[in-house]
Amino acid sequence: MVVPFNRPYLVGTEESYVLEALRSGRHCGNYAFTQKCTNLLQEAYKIKKVFLVPSGTAALEMTSVLAKIQPGDEVILPSYTFSSTANAYCLRGAKPVFADIDPKTFVLNPKSVQEKLSKKTRAVIPINYGGVSPDLNQIVEMANSVGALVIEDAAQGIGAKYRGQWVGSVTPLSIYSFHETKNISCGEGGAVLVNDPNLFELGEFAQEKGTDRSLVIAGVKSKYSWVSLGSSYLLSDMLSAFLLAQLEARSQIYLARKTIHDAYTKMCLKYLGQRPFQIQQIPSYCETNYHGFYLLFDQAQVRDQFLIQMKEKGVNSYIGYLPLHSSQMGRSFGFKAEDCPVSESVSARIARLPLYNSMSPSELEFVLERVESFLRNL
Ligand SMILES: *Cc1c(COP(=O)(O)O)cnc(C)c1O
Numbered sequence: 329m330v331v332p333f334n335r336p337y338l339v340g341t342e343e344s345y346v347l348e349a350l351r352s353g354r355h356c357g358n359y360a361f362t363q364k365c366t367n368l369l370q371e372a373y374k375i376k377k378v379f380l381v382p383s384g385t386a387a388l389e390m391t392s393v394l395a396k397i398q399p400g401d402e403v404i405l406p407s408y409t410f411s412s413t414a415n416a417y418c419l420r421g422a423k424p425v426f427a428d429i430d431p432k433t434f435v436l437n438p439k440s441v442q443e444k445l446s447k448k449t450r451a452v453i454p455i456n457y458g459g460v461s462p463d464l465n466q467i468v469e470m471a472n473s474v475g476a477l478v479i480e481d482a483a484q485g486i487g488a489k490y491r492g493q494w495v496g497s498v499t500p501l502s503i504y505s506f507h508e509t510k511n512i513s514c515g516e517g518g519a520v521l522v523n524d525p526n527l528f529e530l531g532e533f534a535q536e537k538g539t540d541r542s543l544v545i546a547g548v549k550s551k552y553s554w555v556s557l558g559s560s561y562l563l564s565d566m567l568s569a570f571l572l573a574q575l576e577a578r579s580q581i582y583l584a585r586k587t588i589h590d591a592y593t594k595m596c597l598k599y600l601g602q603r604p605f606q607i608q609q610i611p612s613y614c615e616t617n618y619h620g621f622y623l624l625f626d627q628a629q630v631r632d633q634f635l636i637q638m639k640e641k642g643v644n645s646y647i648g649y650l651p652l653h654s655s656q657m658g659r660s661f662g663f664k665a666e667d668c669p670v671s672e673s674v675s676a677r678i679a680r681l682p683l684y685n686s687m688s689p690s691e692l693e694f695v696l697e698r699v700e701s702f703l704r705n706l
Contacts, residue, residue, distance in 0.1 A: 329694055333644040336508040336515075337685040339577040342570045349569035357535075357562025361569040368575050369519060373486070373494040375502075377528050379520040379535050380563040380571070384483040384505025387518035388416035390561045391479045391501045393534045394520075394527050397422045401450035404476075406436045407653040407663075407671040409455045413481050414652050417451065424661055425449070426653035428668040432609040434622065434648070434678070435462040437670070441470055449476040456485030456495055458620030460610055464490055464498050477501065482521075486512055487582055487617035495617075500524035506571055511581055511619055511685070514571035517563050534558040584685050585618035588692055592621045592681055595700050603706040604630065621681045622648065623699075628676035634702055635679060641698045648678040 349361050362380050369378045381387045397403065399421030405413050407426040414424045427440040436454045452471045454462045464480065471478045482488075483505035485495035496502045501524065504510075506517035522531050532542035538558030543549040563571075574581070596607050604626035610616050625631040631647075638645045651671040653663040665672055682695055 329691070330642040331644060331682050331687075331691050331695055332684070333646045333680070333682050334509050335684045335686055336513065337581075339573055339580070341573040341576065345569035345573050346566050349566045352565070355565055357564060357568075359565040359568075361565045361572050362563060365568050365572050365575060368572070369521075372575075372578070373521075374497045375494070375521045375523060376497075376525060377522040377531065379522070379531055379561065380568055381518045381520055381535070381561040382563055383516050384481075384503055384507060384510075384518040385412040385416070386559075386561055387483075387503035387505070387520045388412055388479075388481060389419065389559070390520045390531075390534055391503060392416045392420045392422075393557050393559075394501060394522070394530055395451050395477050395479065397450055400448065402446060402448040403451045403453060404441055404444050404449055405453040405481075405652075406455055407651040407658070407668040408434065408457075408649050408674060409481065409652065410483070410649060411652065411655075411657075412483075413453055413455060414657070417453070422450065423448075424652070424658075426651075426658065426663055426668055426671075428670045429674065430462070431670050431674060432606070433460055433462070433611060434458075434608055434674055435460055436467065438463055438466045438470065440668075441467055445470060445474050445476075447474065449474050451477045451479055453479050453481055454499075455481040456483070456488060458484060458608060458622060459488040459616030459618055460608060460614050461485065461488065461490045461495055461498075463611075463613070468499060479503075483507075483518070484510060484619045485617065486510070487578060488619070489615035491613045496521045497523060501527065506574075511585060511617055512571070512574045512578060514563075514567045514574065517567055517571055520561070530556060535561040581685050582617065584687070585683060588683050588687055589616070589618040589621055591692055591696060592683075592699075595696050596623070596703070598700075599703045599706075603703050605703065605706070618683070621683050623679045623681065624674065625677045625679070630706070631677045631679050637702060638698060643695050643698050644682060646680045648675055648680060651675050
């Protein structure tokens with residue numbers, strides 16, 4: 329047996345929904361299935377306004393337009409994240425300012441944000457990692473003190489909670505991803521989540537190539553024209569149909585992932601404190617959506633051995649992010665490895681275990697046995 333790191337998943341109703349969209353005669357964005365997904369997301373996750381877009385990356389780029397990022401603005405983000413989090417703002421001319429993460433939760437450390445705040449800070453971008461958000465209230469308070477906007481990159485965060493609120497509904501702007509590696513997917517897709525009503529109209533313009541077409545559709549104007557920056561930030565209705573099928577199965581998906589995550593946790597608890605490794609700490613104010621499960625070894629060498637041994641035994645475990653601040657692009661912005669020591673250290677020592685919706689009980693058992701045997705012999 330070989331257990332993959334991820335396996336794209338179908339709930340079963342995708343095919344008939346996509347066929348329905350094809351036969352409806354309307355295939356572009358903002359038609360029947362997009363409307364259904366949008367309503368479902370707004371109601372289920374208490375988000376004020378949702379825009380379905382082609383990817384999590386496109387969603388981040390749209391938030392950059394909504395935040396009116398200008399050349400020279402500073403945007404604070406964790407070094408330990410995906411390249412898209414930085415690109416979205418750098419594409420508008422912002423200077424990325426990399427902050428460090430907490431060594432136990434692997435998400436943005438508010439103390440590090442505090443140190444990086446300046447008069448030029450225009451936005452702060454915490455990310456949700458594997459279902460865990462940093463202390464968003466604290467970060468919002470800090471950002472407010474310099475007039476900066478908080479945009480949570482919750483690409484991985486659908487279905488997770490922060491202080492009892494759904495992730496995506498907490499900060500003025502946020503995003504989800506529906507890439508095939510995320511909990512809920514339509515292959516490629518994403519959403520911009522707007523909780524500040526002042527940004528609703530600009531969201532409609534930006535999504536429709538910077539035009540006020542939404543006013544024509546609403547019957548307010550007869551011709552639409554160019555009124556803001558924007559792009560084609562729309563998800564086709566066929567992909568929305570795919571997405572609706574998965575959104576409707578969200579409870580089943582959540583439970584499938586919880587079973588796997590709980591089994592990993594239970595096994596690890598037998599060795600925690602006895603062997604040189606940790607697992608991601610889930611703060612008391614967070615409820616995870618079980619997106620990821622991580623082992624943090626005390627030593628990088630042991631992590632490397634773990635990945636090799638697991639691969640030999642048929643288990644595809646994987647590394648986390650390579651820090652952005654010390655990447656080729658990060659260095660071109662003037663950052664040095666020592667600027668975010670925790671990100672460097674966690675990145676070298678972390679391993680992610682396979683966790684996907686369709687993991688069978690025998691696959692789970694297979695992984696558990698092999699990981700446990702490695703930990704026992706540490
Ligand atoms: C997956 C992910 C993205 C990118 O989403 P896509 O839909 O693949 O473009 C951005 N940020 C984070 C934190 C992610 O996990």
